[in-house]
Structures are given as C-alpha cells and as structure tokens.
Amino acid sequence: MVNNMTTYYEHTPVMLQECIEHLITDPNGTYIDATLGGGGHTLAILEKLGPQARVFGVDQDQQAIDAASQRIGEDPRCTILKGNFGYLSTLLPPPFRGQVAGILLDLGVSTHQLKEAKRGFSFQQEGPLDMRMGAYTGLTAYDVVNTYDYERLRDLIFHYGEERGSRKIAQSIIDARPIESTQELSTIISEQVPPKFRIKSLARVFQAIRIEVNQELEVLKQVLQQGLELLAPGGRMVVMSYHSLEDRLVKNFMKSGNFEGLIEKDFYGNPVCPLTPINRQVITPNDQEIDRNPASRSAKLRVAEKVGDPGS
Ligand SMILES: C[S@@+](CC[C@H](N)C(=O)[O-])C[C@H]1O[C@@H](n2cnc3c(N)ncnc32)[C@H](O)[C@@H]1O
Structure with a gap:
C-alpha cells in the first residue's frame, strides 16, 4: 500500500x-x-x-x-x-x-518519478543525485557525476544526451567536484549553455546520467x-x-x-x-x-x- x-x-x-x-x-x-x-x-x-x-x-x-x-x-x-x-x-x-x-x-x-524531488530525476527541483529507478543497481547519479573521468562523462553526455556542448559541460562538472545535489548540477550545466538552450541542455544531460545509472x-x-x-x-x-x-x-x-x-x-x-x-x-x-x-x-x-x- x-x-x-x-x-x-x-x-x-x-x-x-x-x-x-x-x-x-x-x-x-x-x-x-x-x-x-x-x-x-x-x-x-x-x-x-x-x-x-x-x-x-x-x-x-x-x-x-x-x-x-x-x-x-x-x-x-x-x-x-x-x-x-x-x-x-x-x-x-x-x-x-x-x-x-x-x-x-x-x-x-x-x-x-520525475516529480518526486528526492528521487533526483528532476533538474527543476532540489534533490539528491540519485536517479535509481529500482534498488537493483548500486550506481547512483552521484557516482557518475563525481567519479567518472572526463572522456567517459563527455561521451555519455554526447551519446545518451545527444548534447553538443558535452565537452564544456563534462569539464565544468569535473572542475566543480564534489557536486552534491541536482540544483548544484543544474547551475553548473546552465553556466555552460546560452540561455535559450538551457532547458533543453539540462533535460539532455539529466537524461544521459539517468540512462547510465539505470543501464x-x-x-x-x-x-x-x-x-x-x-x-x-x-x-x-x-x-x-x-x-x-x-x-x-x-x-x-x-x-x-x-x-x-x-x-x-x-x-x-x-x-x-x-x-x-x-x-x-x-x-x-x-x-x-x-x-x-x-x-x-x-x-x-x-x-x-x-x-x-x-x-x-
Ligand atoms: C513511463 S513509465 C510507465 C507508465 C505506465 N505505462 C502507466 O501508464 O502508468 C515507466 C515505468 O517503467 C519502469 N521501468 C523502467 N525501466 C524498468 C526496468 N528496467 N525494469 C522494470 N521497470 C522499469 C519505471 O520504474 C516506470 O515506473
């Protein structure tokens, strides 16, 4: 229940x-x-x-x-x-x-899942970097954001997020570590993209991390x-x-x-x-x-x- x-x-x-x-x-x-x-x-x-x-x-x-x-x-x-x-x-x-x-x-x-802030799927709400859909995988968004090396991060943002600014975003994530929350991550990504593309880029990067976390x-x-x-x-x-x-x-x-x-x-x-x-x-x-x-x-x-x- x-x-x-x-x-x-x-x-x-x-x-x-x-x-x-x-x-x-x-x-x-x-x-x-x-x-x-x-x-x-x-x-x-x-x-x-x-x-x-x-x-x-x-x-x-x-x-x-x-x-x-x-x-x-x-x-x-x-x-x-x-x-x-x-x-x-x-x-x-x-x-x-x-x-x-x-x-x-x-x-x-x-x-x-998107609206429940504490699941960490949403770039619009403050929450932990989690994004696990089930309890079966140990990997969390925190692990991806804070431990992946530059190439791995860049490639997953590019391939899973289809985000052109993958290089700049991956580097800015690495420079800002440790990143603790969805809002911290959103701010870091937002600073790397022109305002008119911000929402789309945020959605793409969050999607990329979610695809990785849940394989x-x-x-x-x-x-x-x-x-x-x-x-x-x-x-x-x-x-x-x-x-x-x-x-x-x-x-x-x-x-x-x-x-x-x-x-x-x-x-x-x-x-x-x-x-x-x-x-x-x-x-x-x-x-x-x-x-x-x-x-x-x-x-x-x-x-x-x-x-x-x-x-x-
Ligand atoms: C888009 S929603 C489905 C909504 C549903 N068709 C409805 O009408 O309410 C996708 C659901 O699939 C589940 N899901 C995604 N990947 C899964 C997986 N690998 N194994 C089991 N469930 C998964 C998610 O937890 C989520 O609840």
Whole structure:
C-alpha cells in the first residue's frame, strides 16, 4: 500500500488506444505490461480482456508497485511482479513462457518519478543525485557525476544526451567536484549553455546520467531478446520509446531480430527474421494528445509480431 505520507503523482498513459489496439489479439490470452508505472496501461488492458485472461504487471520501482496495486485492486486475472524487466524471463512463472500473447513496454520514467524531488530525476527541483529507478543497481547519479573521468562523462553526455556542448559541460562538472545535489548540477550545466538552450541542455544531460545509472540500453536489449522467447507464435511486442537510441534498438530488433538491423538470409536468399513489423511507419501521438500531455511529444510506438503459426 502507498504510505499515506507519500503523494503518488499520477502518470497520464501515452497513446493508450494505440497501444491497446495493437497489443490485444486474443481476449483471453496472457499479457505482460513490463513497465507497470501507475498502472494506466494495465487497467486499460484488463478492461478489454475476458475472464480467462492473465496480465502480469512488472516494475522495479516499489512506489509504482504500491500505487498500481492500490489502483488496480483485487483482480484475479492480474499479478504484479517487482523486478527489473532485464530479467523478464525469470520473473514470469515457467508455465507462461512461450505462451504470451503480447508484451507492452512504455520506456523511461514516470511522471511520479520525475516529480518526486528526492528521487533526483528532476533538474527543476532540489534533490539528491540519485536517479535509481529500482534498488537493483548500486550506481547512483552521484557516482557518475563525481567519479567518472572526463572522456567517459563527455561521451555519455554526447551519446545518451545527444548534447553538443558535452565537452564544456563534462569539464565544468569535473572542475566543480564534489557536486552534491541536482540544483548544484543544474547551475553548473546552465553556466555552460546560452540561455535559450538551457532547458533543453539540462533535460539532455539529466537524461544521459539517468540512462547510465539505470543501464537503460543494456536492459532494453535484454528485455527485447527475452520478450521474443516468451511470446507465443503470433504474439505481439508493443514498444514505446522516448529517445532515438532506444528507438533505433527497437526498430532494428523488430526488423531483423538483432540490434544492428542486419537481415539474415536462408539458403535460397529469403530474409529470415523472428519478428514481422506490423506498421511500416512509426506511430506517434497526435496533436491533441501532445496538447493534452506534452510529455508524450517524443514518444515513438513500434509493433511487431512473432513469426510462426499461432496454432503450433
Ligand atoms: C513511463 S513509465 C510507465 C507508465 C505506465 N505505462 C502507466 O501508464 O502508468 C515507466 C515505468 O517503467 C519502469 N521501468 C523502467 N525501466 C524498468 C526496468 N528496467 N525494469 C522494470 N521497470 C522499469 C519505471 O520504474 C516506470 O515506473
């Protein structure tokens, strides 16, 4: 249960209709929402399913687990599991492996995580340099900011944050050590960028540190590979990402079954891929959704189906 002293900031589910429509192919099938968050998508999935269906909701964040459990309440079809989706195949009870009709991934952080100052995700609020989504990794934002050498810091700000001022920012972080709080870090970054780019640069650098702390690209690769094993033939993978590096991994994996996007061919030259993408074009939120929920603006939804005969 949620501690009464804690407010859970509700997360508005992104592209809810689009996710549900693409995910559910069998009203009595087994589904996994691997990013349970506040439970918005899970509730909508449950509403569309029949009495024989099963839904597993996974999150590594205890606050998300508590809030979603309270919101969903008693539903014998739904099981909530705490853990990192990088270990999805071990979290799911063995009888369901290879039997799953659909897996949903809504990557990144929830509104709650961003708004809860003491989690340290926000550059707009004073908080500790933490940014851990779950209790599974020892690494914190403090460790990254205060112990990484110049090259490592510069590269992660450049690659994970896609921030052009990565050199100046990395050097200014090193010069200012030790840095204790999110606001100290925000001030140091702000001094390195022109005022009109400040908010974007802050968002990019904080995102880069968060991706590093939570090893987000590594666990994404793991969950895509394991998700494929868990799906039944004809089962669907529905993935929403908010960052071009994540989207590239998802796109390549759905197209080729590997992260480089290299399509293998059989003896006769026919392409061999364990998944078939369902949409040619990536799906993005419409203007009304972006107006209603600006946090949805960078979302990219991709869907693929596991090849094979669903009857096999
Ligand atoms: C964008 S939110 C999901 C919001 C949810 N779809 C809803 O409608 O409320 C992402 C959630 O995924 C969780 N998450 C991110 N990475 C994870 C991982 N590797 N393992 C388990 N949960 C993860 C976060 O803790 C967060 O609660």
